[in-house]
Amino acid sequence: MSLYAMCCKRFDGMLCGARVALDKVARPAGLSVLRKRVSSWVRPVHAAFILDGNRRYAMNAKLTTYRMGHEMGTQRFYGLIELCHQYGIPNLSVYSFSIENFKRSQTEITALFDILRTTLNDMATPGNLVHRLGCRIRIIGDRAMVPAEVSAAMQRAEHATQHHAAMTVFIGVAYDGREEIVQAARRCVAEAVSSSNDARGAASVASAITIEAMTRHMYLRAHEASVPPVDLVVRAGGAKRLSSFLMWDASHAELHFDPVLWPEFGELEFLRALSEFNKRQASSQTVDLRYSSKEEPQLAEAKQFAA
Template sequence: MAAGGAGALPRHVAIIMDGNGRWAKARRLPRAAGHRRGVEAVRRIVRKAGEIGIEVLTLYAFSSENWRRPVEEVSDLMGLLRHFIRADLNEIAEAGVRIRVIGDYRAFQDDVVKLIDGAIERTAANTGMTLVIALNYGSQNELARAAQRLAERARAGEIEPSSITADAIAAELDTADIPPVDLLIRTSGERRLSNFLLWQAAYAELLFVDTLWPDFGEAELAEALDDFARRERRFGGL
């Protein structure tokens, strides 16, 4: 029987949170104001996803390409990340949420790295929803790093090249112990994956919505989950 349908709830929901800048521009506000409202949307969705039983929620917070943005905007984003961890970690931890990070977040400033490490450590034993935050993340780089590690092991004679299967590659990814993406949502009307979880979303249901991220709330999440529940997932079968 095909998976999904009949009120099925996805185990893993991933979101490309897009539209903060356009939200601010439409209101003649600085882009930083849009990012601040975007953080409020993060709070709403993390809280609601945990309440309804989503197992894993992955948020694309800062891509490896975001370094190309103006220095002032990158600085604002780092400031918001600091504030989010300091202001929300207690609530997240007490709700049983486990925080994971994918991507090379150690490229950030030392104080940001320490805050992230602390959040990961504090919530490591939690057994509720896993909140995966993609920071300085790019899927092509992730795949390249996985291939390099496997190539090194093959060169050292630890494995045979013929043993490099899809499962072997998946085991080398940042998301090695996280289930594949079931539902991938992108806000703001854009219809592309932007180098996000390309391997993990191989059989994900894709949903592109026009709502800008700061306006994405519980009602929009409910609509997305209803859409997912109506789909039939065959994974290449009949």
């Protein structure tokens, strides 16, 4: 190694050490400031989080397997539920496993589903955090794509928490926002056809596809007919894209992208997202997020379907 390369390496090490030392001082100070301000903030009523960066965290931390990064991300997910409960956010949606994730190695897919199954079974157990906080668990996505034991764990978690009302947590599994919209359109048409008579033609059936009808058939409302649309989307891990998460329900949401990898995403990052949301809400014109039209009668609640 040349003298120049050695000097650069040493300098980089010094900078890294300085950043770590500065972070140890700055984080507590920043967290203290934000905690004092939060009481006056506008809070989102439905926050969606994309939990990105578990694999990169495992690589950066030189962990033995990707699974260890995902397991740490799961523990951070429990922390996120606590933060939403603590700061008064009644609806939380998280992107746990996308349809795109099926392109990963079979080893990682198996590990992800095993972690998911274990987590959901834990959530079904009395005394788990979700029971202590009064959280209702609901799964959104294509359940036909997941292993039978994972599907069974989903049902157990949903059944065990169905009477909780303090907070609702939606977990996206085998989920894709484009597929959700396609399925909603198909259900709109099927609903119209099933109630049509001979006098109705194709045009009449097509007219059944409205914003209100589509909204009723989105995954979220298969479980909670009155759940509000998403008003804040937070993505950890540095990427600045939605990756097809809740495209319909997040159409007017504020977007916040944080470079911190998900296993390191803590209260400071959470409050920074709320701070940014609060600033934007205060400085922009309020958007009417209601889906139903005042001129049209309210439609009946969506029937349960196997998502």
